[in-house]
């Protein structure tokens with residue numbers, strides 16, 4: 001069983017996904033999206049009462065960014081609710097399939113779990129640096145051995161490198177040598193496309209931190225025109241926000257993602273612009289701790305419970321989409 005009183009490691013998350021698939025064979029299908037740069041599994045679950053043939057579906061991922069530890073537990077709690085509480089949550093499963101990939105960047109995630117945030121002297125770069133509890137990228141050494149890591153959320157092939165990305169491997173927002181150079185981005189792309197092969201996926205929710213914010217497209221440049229369905233994007237996000245607030249959370253800021261800062265090559269814009277998923281959101285979960293990314297573990301449970309109330313709204317609205 002998953003725990004919410006501390007942040008689980010990769011192997012525990014894998015165990016939970018495997019156990020869930022084994023325990024609910026009629027509801028859950030274990031799917032492998034592929035392997036990370038270092039060879040870890042990117043495991044997903046398809047949750048469906050209908051063998052994956054429901055008229056509509058929602059795609060959820062988490063953990064694109066290594067340090068954003070609060071995101072995977074939100075996906076894991078959602079899986080738990082959809083399986084262990086399937087009867088109580090039938091509204092979320094009736095006519096709706098779920099594709100959930102809780103840890104897109106397992107290498108980076110494990111890296112941050114084996115590091116500290118203490119300042120230490122690095123002889124290599126001849127200065128003090130923070131150790132990498134707050135690592136963001138994947139752990140690819142293909143572009144540079146000295147500065148490993150590409151930002152998976154700058155590596156998607158839609159307006160690639162147009163704004164808010166870096167060409168320098170040492171930077172936090174390094175976009176990689178080319179679009180979809182990274183196995184994590186390719187695997188996520190391919191798994192989204194496979195999940196959406198019937199065009200059933202109406203909503204893409206990618207879980208990040210920290211906000212709290214609900215971001216809607218577009219975000220790939222400065223001064224972009226509104227998405228044609230902006231009003232509906234906002235209306236859905238506002239309704240989800242109300243439910244999350246009602247569950248006890250501070251309010252989320254519903255905004256255009258370029259309003260935070262322009263950043264091209266992110267998975268949200270690609271999902272809407274290329275995969276054709278009508279509604280795409282980046283959910284920046286609640287922050288906390290020393291720098292926003294290290295939310296104390298005693299807050300995990302309330303965050304996952306609050307977000308689940310939002311998920312109910314996203315599901316309800318997804319079922320109403322064309």
Ligand code: 0X9
Nearest residue numbers: 153208209219257263266269282
């Ligand atoms: O910069 C990002 O990738 C996201 N914020 S985070 O602090 N979690 O790193 C925001 C991405 C928003 N989407 C687009 N700009 N397309």
Ligand code: ZN
Nearest residue numbers: 065068208209
């Ligand atoms: Zn992020």
